[in-house]
Amino acid sequence: MIFTTKAEYGVRLMVELGRQAKPGGAATSLKAIAAAEALPLAYLERIVALLKKAGLVESTRGAHGGYRLSRTPAEITMDDVVLALEGTVAPMNCFVDDTDGSSRVLCSHESDSGHACATKLLWLRVQGGVMEKLAQTTLAELVEFSHREPAATASALKNEQEDLTHA
Amino acid sequence: MIFTTKAEYGVRLMVELGRQAKPGGAATSLKAIAAAEALPLAYLERIVALLKKAGLVESTRGAHGGYRLSRTPAEITMDDVVLALEGTVAPMNCFVDDTDGSSRVLCSHESDSGHACATKLLWLRVQGGVMEKLAQTTLAELVEFSHREPAATASALKNEQEDLTHA
DNA sequence: CGCCAATCCTACCAACGAGGTCGGAGATGA
DNA sequence: TCATCTCCGACCTCGTTGGTAGGATTGGCG
Numbered sequence: 001m002i003f004t005t006k007a008e009y010g011v012r013l014m015v016e017l018g019r020q021a022k023p024g025g026a027a028t029s030l031k032a033i034a035a036a037e038a039l040p041l042a043y044l045e046r047i048v049a050l051l052k053k054a055g056l057v058e059s060t061r062g063a064h065g066g067y068r069l070s071r072t073p074a075e076i077t078m079d080d081v082v083l084a085l086e087g088t089v090a091p092m093n094c095f096v097d098d099t100d101g102s103s104r105v106l107c108s109h110e111s112d113s114g115h116a117c118a119t120k121l122l123w124l125r126v127q128g129g130v131m132e133k134l135a136q137t138t139l140a141e142l143v144e145f146s147h148r149e150p151a152a153t154a155s156a157l158k159n160e161q162e163d164l165t166h167a
Numbered sequence: 168m169i170f171t172t173k174a175e176y177g178v179r180l181m182v183e184l185g186r187q188a189k190p191g192g193a194a195t196s197l198k199a200i201a202a203a204e205a206l207p208l209a210y211l212e213r214i215v216a217l218l219k220k221a222g223l224v225e226s227t228r229g230a231h232g233g234y235r236l237s238r239t240p241a242e243i244t245m246d247d248v249v250l251a252l253e254g255t256v257a258p259m260n261c262f263v264d265d266t267d268g269s270s271r272v273l274c275s276h277e278s279d280s281g282h283a284c285a286t287k288l289l290w291l292r293v294q295g296g297v298m299e300k301l302a303q304t305t306l307a308e309l310v311e312f313s314h315r316e317p318a319a320t321a322s323a324l325k326n327e328q329e330d331l332t333h334a
Numbered sequence: 335c336g337c338c339a340a341t342c343c344t345a346c347c348a349a350c351g352a353g354g355t356c357g358g359a360g361a362t363g364a
Numbered sequence: 365t366c367a368t369c370t371c372c373g374a375c376c377t378c379g380t381t382g383g384t385a386g387g388a389t390t391g392g393c394g
Contacts, residue, residue, distance in 0.1 A: 001257060001258070001259070002169045002256070002257070002258040002259075002293065002294070002297065003258050003259055003290075003293075004380090004381070004382085005259070005381085005382070006381080006382080007259075008259050008286055009382095011285075011286045011289060012285075012286055015285045015286070027340095029339085029340065029341090030340085030341080031339090031340080040382085040383060040384085042383070042384060042385080043382065043383055043384085045341080045342075045343090046343095046383090048341095049341095049342075049343085059340095059341065059342090060340090060341085060390095060391090061340065061341045061342075061389075061390045061391065062339075062340060062341075062389095062390045062391025062392060063337095063338065063339045063340055063390085063391060063392040063393075064339075064340075064391085064392060064393095065339080065340045065341060065390080065391075065392090066340075066341085067341090078289055089169070090168060090169070091168070091169040091170050092168070092169070092170055092172070092174075092175050117313075118178075118179075118182045118309040118310070118312045118313035119175055119178045119179055119182070119309070121304070121308070121309060121312050122178060122245055122300075122301075122304050122309060123169075123170075125300040125303070125304060126169065126170075126297055126300045126301065127169070128300070129296035129297055129299060129300040130169065130293055130296055130297060132296060133292040133293045133295070133296040134289075134293065136292070137288070137289055137292060141288070142285040142286070142288060142289060143285070145285045145288050146284075146285035171351095171352065171353085172352080172353070173352080173353080194369095196368085196369065196370090197369080197370080198368090198369080207353085207354065207355085209354070209355060209356080210353065210354055210355085212370080212371075212372090213354090213372095215370095216370095216371075216372085226369095226370060226371090227361095227362090227369090227370085228360075228361045228362070228369065228370045228371075229360095229361045229362030229363060229368075229369060229370075230361085230362055230363045230364075230366095230367065230368045230369060231362080231363060231364090231368075231369075232361080232362075232363090232368080232369045232370060233369075233370085234370090
């Protein structure tokens, strides 16, 4: 399992906000999103707090308040979202995230044995692959994808999968 | 955290086996590996059992027994290893692994709301990125990497990282 | 002004999986 | 026979995660 369901819910929440993206328009209440996606409201509150702290989302309090995206969906890449929720995308606990956000490699097993920690090479590659895919995917893309019919999405996903396999 | 430390230990174990890869030669005892890598022996026993079940490793019991690779390091890719240990590389619990090994997408949230589950697109891409990197890396590569001096590996890793960022 | 609908915020809880241990039972060479 | 190793299953403990409870704030609206 690469990501937690917190990330799943967070992405789903962002997509739902993207669907109602009226530029300066009305905010969407969490309750509406929770109902639309059948997700626990109380838990969503905690998740959206992370998104807000990361500056991906704005809020207006009080009655008829809610949340809206602080950027257009096309300007939001999924590494922003996942990083805000997961804190860091590290394959292993060797990886300690640094101040600049890019994870540095600090492997404890290195000094013990005389030789280098070969697994670093592998985990670094994997992490690079993940971050690459996350950065390539924009929220606008997911929003557009969610507008299709479920039948159409199946074949679309199949194509993606094939593209990946013989890439 | 993408992978568990079980995968970390497993890869480390495989690398250590690869280092002593005499073609038909003597087997390496787990005790030796545990000592070399400063890993808990009892836990390694459970890990290597998975590797054996996956056919990546052979064993000879009794005194002077141990484990050896069942293929040459160049023929072993890391997706074999990780899959054997992790069971499945799925970004989310939506993903249920199928009989053929390739994970199918079964998302419960799909039928609820009228629209498609957009997160599937994202997770599928991420998973593809991970599997791609794993399949590209052979055990031989890691073994060769571990033979260098720690000083040399630092710069080598740095180059990898740079390659990834502006790729 | 007073109600209601929202965001906020903190503490709390239960369940699960993961890392790790223990003890023993089979094999096998010296 | 004895030491050494693989095997195997039952345990245990601890951190994290998903999820809840309950309340403060804030602000629109009648």
